Amino acid sequence: MDTYRHRGQRRQLIDELRATGRFSEKVLKVMGIIPRHAFLESGFHGWAYRDEAFPIDCDQTISQPSTVAWQSTELQVLPRQHVLEIGTGSGYQAAVLSVLGGRVFTVERHAPLYKKAKLTLKKLRLDHIRCFLRDGNKGLPEFAPFDRIMATAGAESVPEKLKEQLKVGGIMIIPVGPEGKEQRLLKIVRTSKDNWTEEDLGSCQFVPFAQGLVK
Numbered sequence: 001m002d003t004y005r006h007r008g009q010r011r012q013l014i015d016e017l018r019a020t021g022r023f024s025e026k027v028l029k030v031m032g033i034i035p036r037h038a039f040l041e042s043g044f045h046g047w048a049y050r051d052e053a054f055p056i057d058c059d060q061t062i063s064q065p066s067t068v069a070w071q072s073t074e075l076q077v078l079p080r081q082h083v084l085e086i087g088t089g090s091g092y093q094a095a096v097l098s099v100l101g102g103r104v105f106t107v108e109r110h111a112p113l114y115k116k117a118k119l120t121l122k123k124l125r126l127d128h129i130r131c132f133l134r135d136g137n138k139g140l141p142e143f144a145p146f147d148r149i150m151a152t153a154g155a156e157s158v159p160e161k162l163k164e165q166l167k168v169g170g171i172m173i174i175p176v177g178p179e180g181k182e183q184r185l186l187k188i189v190r191t192s193k194d195n196w197t198e199e200d201l202g203s204c205q206f207v208p209f210a211q212g213l214v215k
């Protein structure tokens with residue numbers, strides 16, 4: 001349930017994020033609507049509106065709100081665009097992308113997380129978000145190409161299949177870096193059939209982009 005207290009804490013978090021001047025107003029407005037606590041275990045409900053990452057199942061984390069705001073701002077989702085997210089986790093980022101107007105396809109490799117996120121999104125009446133239990137390295141070929149792709153796990157290098165599944169003119173935001181070393185958030189734009197540009201947006205920290213499924 002979204003209580004008066006949750007709403008107050010959420011408003012305060014959004015005000016703090018807004019004060020940094022780094023994030024789009026559209027994204028902040030959406031994050032002001034979505035109850036982040038609904039994506040966390042009840043033990044974390046009191047903390048859900050701090051700008052912190054928290055553990056979810058399978059040794060993974062829900063991203064920090066400022067990271068969600070950063071990635072979502074850079075992705076520049078427009079209404080009805082087809083958006084692929086790699087790393088459903090709790091489902092929170094997928095919810096943000098959906099309320100921004102995207103047609104969201106989200107992929108997770110851990111079965112328990114996939115199941116739980118699907119349930120959470122259903123409870124919030126966001127069950128038009130399509131969830132898949134897949135290895136994100138392969139993307140989602142049957143629904144490609146995508147206008148936007150966002151990875152919420154740090155890859156060693158940009159998976160080729162994801163580059164191929166990006167529309168010409170499309171944008172991908174993905175953390176990249178060797179395991180255990182610093183990751184950089186990259187913005188990749190497909191400028192033509194055979195060309196992609198790459199922009200380094202800055203340092204970041206994500207759980208690893210892994211291989212294969214975990215049932």
Ligand code: SAH
Nearest residue numbers: 062087089090092093109136152153209210
């Ligand atoms: N977007 C999530 C953040 C989850 S953390 C949220 O809003 O809560 C990153 C997620 O990426 C983890 O759940 C992890 O299991 C998943 N992941 C890592 N490698 C993956 C892969 N190859 N395919 C699909 N999901 C992957």
